[in-house]
Amino acid sequence: MAIADVAAFTHLSDQEVEAFGAELDAIRRDIEDARGDTDAAYIRRMIALQRRLMVAGRVTLFASSFPPAWVAGTAMLSAGKILENMEIGHNVMHGQWDWMNDPEIHSGTWEWDNTCPAEQWKHSHNFVHHTFTNVLGRDNDVGYGILRVTSDQKWHPINLGQPVYNALLALFFEWGVALHDLDIEAIRKREKDPVEMKRQLKGIWRKIRRQVTKDYIVFPALSGPNFVTTLTANVTSNLVRNLWSYMIIFCGHFPDGAEKFDESELEDETKAEWYLRQLLGSANFSGSRFLQVMAGSLGYQIEHHLFPDLPSNRYPEIAERVQALCTKFKVPYTVGPLYRQYGQTLRTILRLSLPTRTEAPEPDLPRPKRARPEQLRAHAGTVAPQAAVA
Amino acid sequence: MSRVDTVRKLAARMTTPLLPDDYLNMLNPLWSARELRGKIIQVIPETDDAATLVIQPGWGWAPTYQAGQYVGIGVEVGGKFHWRSYSISSTPTDSPTASGARARYRAGKLTITVKAMPEGFLSEHLVRGLEPGTIVRLALPQGEFVLPDPPPAKILFWTGGSGITPVMSMLRTMDRRGTMTDVVHVHSAPTADAAIFRQERLALAERHPSLTLIENFDDQHGLLDVRRLTEVCPDWRSRQAWVCGPAPMMAAAEEEWGRARLGKQLHLERFSVALTASAEGGHVTFSVSGKEADVDGATTLLEAGEAAGIQMPFGCRMGICHTCIVPLKKGVVKDLRNGAEYTENAGVQTCITAAAGDCSLAI
Numbered sequence: 195m196a197i198a199d200v201a202a203f204t205h206l207s208d209q210e211v212e213a214f215g216a217e218l219d220a221i222r223r224d225i226e227d228a229r230g231d232t233d234a235a236y237i238r239r240m241i242a243l244q245r246r247l248m249v250a251g252r253v254t255l256f257a258s259s260f261p262p263a264w265v266a267g268t269a270m271l272s273a274g275k276i277l278e279n280m281e282i283g284h285n286v287m288h289g290q291w292d293w294m295n296d297p298e299i300h301s302g303t304w305e306w307d308n309t310c311p312a313e314q315w316k317h318s319h320n321f322v323h324h325t326f327t328n329v330l331g332r333d334n335d336v337g338y339g340i341l342r343v344t345s346d347q348k349w350h351p352i353n354l355g356q357p358v359y360n361a362l363l364a365l366f367f368e369w370g371v372a373l374h375d376l377d378i379e380a381i382r383k384r385e386k387d388p389v390e391m392k393r394q395l396k397g398i399w400r401k402i403r404r405q406v407t408k409d410y411i412v413f414p415a416l417s418g419p420n421f422v423t424t425l426t427a428n429v430t431s432n433l434v435r436n437l438w439s440y441m442i443i444f445c446g447h448f449p450d451g452a453e454k455f456d457e458s459e460l461e462d463e464t465k466a467e468w469y470l471r472q473l474l475g476s477a478n479f480s481g482s483r484f485l486q487v488m489a490g491s492l493g494y495q496i497e498h499h500l501f502p503d504l505p506s507n508r509y510p511e512i513a514e515r516v517q518a519l520c521t522k523f524k525v526p527y528t529v530g531p532l533y534r535q536y537g538q539t540l541r542t543i544l545r546l547s548l549p550t551r552t553e554a555p556e557p558d559l560p561r562p563k564r565a566r567p568e569q570l571r572a573h574a575g576t577v578a579p580q581a582a583v584a
Numbered sequence: 585m586s587r588v589d590t591v592r593k594l595a596a597r598m599t600t601p602l603l604p605d606d607y608l609n610m611l612n613p614l615w616s617a618r619e620l621r622g623k624i625i626q627v628i629p630e631t632d633d634a635a636t637l638v639i640q641p642g643w644g645w646a647p648t649y650q651a652g653q654y655v656g657i658g659v660e661v662g663g664k665f666h667w668r669s670y671s672i673s674s675t676p677t678d679s680p681t682a683s684g685a686r687a688r689y690r691a692g693k694l695t696i697t698v699k700a701m702p703e704g705f706l707s708e709h710l711v712r713g714l715e716p717g718t719i720v721r722l723a724l725p726q727g728e729f730v731l732p733d734p735p736p737a738k739i740l741f742w743t744g745g746s747g748i749t750p751v752m753s754m755l756r757t758m759d760r761r762g763t764m765t766d767v768v769h770v771h772s773a774p775t776a777d778a779a780i781f782r783q784e785r786l787a788l789a790e791r792h793p794s795l796t797l798i799e800n801f802d803d804q805h806g807l808l809d810v811r812r813l814t815e816v817c818p819d820w821r822s823r824q825a826w827v828c829g830p831a832p833m834m835a836a837a838e839e840e841w842g843r844a845r846l847g848k849q850l851h852l853e854r855f856s857v858a859l860t861a862s863a864e865g866g867h868v869t870f871s872v873s874g875k876e877a878d879v880d881g882a883t884t885l886l887e888a889g890e891a892a893g894i895q896m897p898f899g900c901r902m903g904i905c906h907t908c909i910v911p912l913k914k915g916v917v918k919d920l921r922n923g924a925e926y927t928e929n930a931g932v933q934t935c936i937t938a939a940a941g942d943c944s945l946a947i
Binding site for chain 1: 597598600601602606607610618619658660662663664665666667899900902904905906907909922924929930931933
């Protein structure tokens, strides 16, 4: 059942909640003070790697009728697009690198390789989702307006089609993201301002036109006789990016243990309670450094939600401190291997396509995992040297 | 549209959402017109605490600046770009081919002369810590402290310390164009050794009989105040004057010329205005909307803008979503959460920052 009061849920007194918040503020300050040359070098290296992958992929695909070239080119293009969307674009648009004061790596100027215009993404994601995280009726990312992901959402016969909607969303994820800020829910309820909608549609159309021209016309045409094979390679790389980012993003707030909240939680919510809501509403997954980078560091979803604008390369060290804090305050910290987190997500989506017998609590789902230190270590994964990914 | 621009536009169809420049600058860091760049070619020591930086500008630079203008230079220290403005000491290119789209890709070198200031960590870094080969960012030249072309018939230059730099650009320009008119240049420095460009100025004075050089070395002759200036240059009233130096010197000049009702003949360069970072609150100018407000040190810039009736961008209002970012054009603002300060050319989150002295926001 949706949580109406985070403090009561965690059995913490008001003083304990504030103390917990103060400790998180301290972590934030420490990281802010520590940011420097090595962090700047990290994002520059990531950007350089991504751009080289794009150039190499595009050039290789000029020979796309030769099957090994098709495979290699598609792989490089897919990896480049995933890196751009996940570890670079998403994080840059969060303002994680604004402190560098470099307009070329800044949330105010970044445009990503995706059909969703940066400006609309920043509104629906940075503001709506990250401020009202998991609050039913306020956060449109709870099911994205088309999926029932918690039994707190009332069942409707239309939910019977969930397995299909889910598969379509996975395949066409970037298009779903492009339309997300339109707020399907508001359009359905006829609450959408038509002038604003027209402005947004115009922005989306402009972005789509540029993206589609590049991937499906310009580069295939430049390949001359290999037009068709380059086209299929480009379609495939966008598809790979869609499936991958869909899976990673669905593991952020839908696995077991990622709580949902009632709107009443927002009343007089302090910064410390906001922290607590971010922590309770998010789920991490464990994995190698390589996996984390390809996931845009979203295996550290909890840390990302506590500090969305701190540099992503710092999340592993932040996670250690947050876990210690959770142990100290006996607050749950949800983490598991990627296959399990996604398995739980998929199971929930399938199960909730049918009506739930009782409105609450969750239908015999396992209890959220309480973090025990030995368990956390087991899930921390091996940390590969950064050079392996750069 | 020039051919260069057409090619760029076509290439951008392939690189969208990036620009061709974003890929080209991986081959050569100067091949980008997205953010103006420059490469430090040489650092020439001028005196014990001053050095001239020779900079090769990259694409997009306008070589048609005016003698006396200043340029913003952004240097990366600790992963972060810090911006300061310095007068240009080189002379502008004035060949007819210098204008137009093509010239923006082949600019001549640029020099600025920097004096290390006590407590000025960036000037210290520029004078002593900058390696040739370093890539810096540049802002387009600007400033009203310029020499008209042709120059007026009678000129007084009064400079102190590193205030010589914009005037040096003017002297070099007149020298190169052969337009040296009746010029009196009064320059103060602590000692002869500390006087920047001394040899070059002596040589210029030798070459141009119409240039009179009056040097004052404070340790030897005492400070040259405005009263002594009027003694060493008795016909100052009949001259167009360009004055650049320490703040008290310029304030005294403003007063003296004002008293003589000759304010129109006086040109001042206030490049050395001290950053009032310790101030709390200040006068905030919203430059695009043309609104202004006096605010205290606890009011956020977002609240200040909204109170002034501006449609400010906003989101979470708690410093996490970065929706409210507005470019800071001048002055200093402070992050209310941790006291971090932001200076000119930074994008600031208005929901958690307040004015630390007078400042200007581009909205």
